[in-house]
Amino acid sequence: MYNGSKVLVGLGLFFLIVTVPFWLGFGTEELAPELDLDTPAIAQLADKKCIEPTGVMREEHMQLLEQWRDQAVRMGNRYYEASDGTVYQASLQNTCLDCHSNKSDFCDRCHDYGKVSPDCWTCHLDPEGMEL
Amino acid sequence: MLDKAFKGSPKYWAWIITLLCLIGIGFGCYLMQLNEGLGITGLSRDVSWGLYIAQLTFLVGIAASAVTVVLPYYLHNNKSFGPITIFGEFLAIAAVLMCLLFVIVDLGKPARLFNVVFHPTPNSILFWDMVVLNGYLLLNLIIGWNVLEAERGGVKPAPWVKTLIYISIPWAISIHTVTAFLYAGLPGRGYWLTALMGARFLASAFASGPALLILLIFIIRKYSRDDVGKEGVQKLAVIMTYALAISLFFIGLEFFTAFYSQVPGHMESLMYLFGGLDGYHGLVPFMWAFAVLAVLALVLLLNPATRNQESTLKLACGATFLAMFLEKGLGLVIAGFIPNPMGVVSEYFPTVPEVLITVGIWALGFLVLTVLYKLAVGVKEEVEF
Amino acid sequence: MRINRRKFLKAGGAATLVMGVLPVAQALAEKRQSGEAADVKWGLAVDLRACWEHQQAGCRECMDACHYEHNVPVGQGSKEEIKWIWSAPFKEVFPELEGVWEEDLANSAALALCNHCDNPPCVRVCPTKATFQTKTGITVMDYHRCIGCRYCMAGCPYGARSFNFRDPRPFIDKANPSYPTREKGVVEKCNLCAERLADGLKPLCVDVCPHGVLYFGNLKDPQSEISRVLKDRFSLQRKAELGTRPKVYYLL
Numbered sequence: 001m002y003n004g005s006k007v008l009v010g011l012g013l014f015f016l017i018v019t020v021p022f023w024l025g026f027g028t029e030e031l032a033p034e035l036d037l038d039t040p041a042i043a044q045l046a047d048k049k050c051i052e053p054t055g056v057m058r059e060e061h062m063q064l065l066e067q068w069r070d071q072a073v074r075m076g077n078r079y080y081e082a083s084d085g086t087v088y089q090a091s092l093q094n095t096c097l098d099c100h101s102n103k104s105d106f107c108d109r110c111h112d113y114g115k116v117s118p119d120c121w122t123c124h125l126d127p128e129g130m131e132l
Numbered sequence: 133m134l135d136k137a138f139k140g141s142p143k144y145w146a147w148i149i150t151l152l153c154l155i156g157i158g159f160g161c162y163l164m165q166l167n168e169g170l171g172i173t174g175l176s177r178d179v180s181w182g183l184y185i186a187q188l189t190f191l192v193g194i195a196a197s198a199v200t201v202v203l204p205y206y207l208h209n210n211k212s213f214g215p216i217t218i219f220g221e222f223l224a225i226a227a228v229l230m231c232l233l234f235v236i237v238d239l240g241k242p243a244r245l246f247n248v249v250f251h252p253t254p255n256s257i258l259f260w261d262m263v264v265l266n267g268y269l270l271l272n273l274i275i276g277w278n279v280l281e282a283e284r285g286g287v288k289p290a291p292w293v294k295t296l297i298y299i300s301i302p303w304a305i306s307i308h309t310v311t312a313f314l315y316a317g318l319p320g321r322g323y324w325l326t327a328l329m330g331a332r333f334l335a336s337a338f339a340s341g342p343a344l345l346i347l348l349i350f351i352i353r354k355y356s357r358d359d360v361g362k363e364g365v366q367k368l369a370v371i372m373t374y375a376l377a378i379s380l381f382f383i384g385l386e387f388f389t390a391f392y393s394q395v396p397g398h399m400e401s402l403m404y405l406f407g408g409l410d411g412y413h414g415l416v417p418f419m420w421a422f423a424v425l426a427v428l429a430l431v432l433l434l435n436p437a438t439r440n441q442e443s444t445l446k447l448a449c450g451a452t453f454l455a456m457f458l459e460k461g462l463g464l465v466i467a468g469f470i471p472n473p474m475g476v477v478s479e480y481f482p483t484v485p486e487v488l489i490t491v492g493i494w495a496l497g498f499l500v501l502t503v504l505y506k507l508a509v510g511v512k513e514e515v516e517f
Numbered sequence: 518m519r520i521n522r523r524k525f526l527k528a529g530g531a532a533t534l535v536m537g538v539l540p541v542a543q544a545l546a547e548k549r550q551s552g553e554a555a556d557v558k559w560g561l562a563v564d565l566r567a568c569w570e571h572q573q574a575g576c577r578e579c580m581d582a583c584h585y586e587h588n589v590p591v592g593q594g595s596k597e598e599i600k601w602i603w604s605a606p607f608k609e610v611f612p613e614l615e616g617v618w619e620e621d622l623a624n625s626a627a628l629a630l631c632n633h634c635d636n637p638p639c640v641r642v643c644p645t646k647a648t649f650q651t652k653t654g655i656t657v658m659d660y661h662r663c664i665g666c667r668y669c670m671a672g673c674p675y676g677a678r679s680f681n682f683r684d685p686r687p688f689i690d691k692a693n694p695s696y697p698t699r700e701k702g703v704v705e706k707c708n709l710c711a712e713r714l715a716d717g718l719k720p721l722c723v724d725v726c727p728h729g730v731l732y733f734g735n736l737k738d739p740q741s742e743i744s745r746v747l748k749d750r751f752s753l754q755r756k757a758e759l760g761t762r763p764k765v766y767y768l769l
Contacts (some may be wrong), residue, residue, distance in 0.1 A: 069661060076715060078712070078715045122700040125692055125698065169684065171597060175682070178596075178676070238667075239665050240681070240701070244664045244665075247644075247664050248645055253645060256641070258642065319674050320759060321671065473676040474610070475612035478595075
């Protein structure tokens with residue numbers, strides 16, 4: 001192979017760099033986060049359930065939020081009828097955060113664990129960080 | 133073919149490193165802008181486009197002007213343009229690339245750039261500008277590369293390349309027309325609201341583009357064994373002479389309509405540019421510099437003796453390029469916003485970081501241009517010797 | 518007259534085309550007329566002289582309420598100021614009328630806000646549909662989609678659009694928890710309180726005006742408050758000659 005050794009060294013380096021997240025995390029264990037549901041608003045709920053079943057919320061809340069965003073902002077339809085027939089205001093700030101007023105112990109814990117940083121909070125205010 | 137770009141004299145490398153440094157400084161400033169926002173520029177709620185968009189406007193003209201060498205060579209089979217055509221096409225590539233970068237650095241939310249593609253909006257001229265600019269970049273990349281490869285192999289380019297070349301001619305006109313439409317269709321901006329805008333843009337492009345190309349060819353001659361297109365340069369100078377004269381005539385037409393009609397919205401921007409308005413005259417020296425340079429260039433170009441002599445032609449080219457840069461790359465965009473819709477003058481001056489970002493993008497453009505020209509010259513030398 | 522096959526086919530084709538296209542065209546025309554929400558077109562009117570007199574006495578209720586309600590930042594300086602509803606001299610709100618009025622009237626304070634044009638240039642130029650017109654004729658923005666190209670600012674002939682040259686949050690003293698802020702890099706403007714209209718409320722500026730000099734309602738309903746006041750009194754629109762058809766009126 002022409003310049004064989006150089007090519008192999010380069011390939012090796014490339015492989016190392018690409019796989020660096022695996023090496024850095026090797027041997028460490030990160031436990032799944034415990035989400036805190038202890039907020040005043042939730043404590044007052046007679047029937048402690050979210051808008052949709054927990055599994056759906058856990059897996060699809062981002063799609064739901066995007067749907068809300070488009071229907072409220074673009075279609076002017078500011079209400080959402082859940083699968084059990086209850087109607088909610090389609091609003092992250094006024095519906096979701098009313099119950100989940102503890103963003104850092106609810107939203108952030110899971111997002112940090114999953115290493116995702118949704119850019120909701122550059123505009124939407126969370127009750128904890130209201131001082132700005 | 134790319135290997136030719138990695139073999140050069142110390143001077144070549146010094147030039148490349150200088151450009152890389154300027155790009156680095158510009159990039160650093162851009163990171164600052166990303167972090168702080170466009171507040172680090174001189175832009176305001178009244179003058180909301182400035183240096184960046186002005187460069188876009190000017191450089192679209194440089195890109196479109198490739199047609200001044202492509203058209204006579206491929207449509208009229210004028211052989212004297214043969215040796216310089218590739219340089220025109222490569223100049224177009226570098227210029228369009230700079231255009232796209234200037235749009236990106238002007239965005240408040242560059243991460244959302246692709247919304248223009250995800251939510252295509254045919255009623256927006258900016259959408260069409262994106263389409264024609266990217267199309268033109270692609271066309272010139274394919275054409276330039278294939279023509280050069282063919283030259284290297286000593287054969288004629290494939291017939292499909294010819295087809296693309298014919299498409300590229302009206303396409304070049306379209307990029308500058310669409311860019312003119314960005315401005316010429318806005319109801320509240322009297323200075324821009326003129327049907328002449330597209331024609332004015334093309335005329336000034338066909339003056340400033342060849343001016344730059346002639347200067348570049350002189351530089352190539354100095355640094356290579358390749359004695360490119362003596363005859364082509366002379367013909368290009370004639371094209372440039374006509375374009376400059378027409379361009380100045382068009383500006384005169386704008387003056388007539390504005391001042392004879394006495395419609396304030398049409399007069400005020402011109403007054404701000406050339407005499408000052410409400411006590412503000414930040415651009416007046418630049419616009420008079422434009423006027424002096426343009427007249428000087430026109431005199432040197434109209435006179436065959438000075439046009440045919442290399443030293444005076446160089447001077448005329450420099451003056452034309454600078455004059456058109458001032459008129460289109462500075463005055464046109466800024467003065468469109470002055471006075472603001474409430475009739476109030478709020479001036480705009482670019483800040484240091486803004487200028488450094490602009491210089492960085494120009495440096496990037498010149499880097500691309502240098503590499504492409506190095507390839508082209510290398511191939512020409514290889515074929516000749 | 519002899520009809521050969523070619524002629525017959527031509528005539529037949531033309532007839533089919535007309536018959537096929539007509540219903541579609543008719544349907545389109547009908548849809549444009551009746552439309553989904555063709556029955557509602559919101560408009561707003563300002564009683565110029567009355568508003569001016571109260572502003573002279575220091576009234577700023579509508580501006581303060583709007584800016585708190587929508588988390589509009591205050592105090593970035595005139596070059597980067599964000600404006601939803603603001604006060605400007607009459608001669609600046611109506612620059613084309615300059616010279617006609619006496620000096621005190623020329624400098625009197627007039628309210629300015631987005632005109633919610635019926636034919637909005639900002640919507641026409643936006644490359645991502647981040648700015649769009651709702652079914653009820655309001656020009657609103659989707660801040661999630663704006664790329665910050667500022668073409669709409671060049672397009673707007675009223676200076677009604679503002680750009681966030683930097684993070685607006687440090688310039689918000691007291692935040693309204695039920696409304697978002699904007700972020701660095703997007704354009705913003707008055708939304709005619711689309712969020713309140715959805716709940717059947719009037720825009721906040723109209724609701725909080727202590728002197729009742731702002732009128733609001735459905736321009737398509739001849740019995741609405743705004744339709745009646747526009748019928749009774751002479752009114753101006755800003756730069757009506759540009760064909761933008763503003764839906765904010767100034768009563769004389």
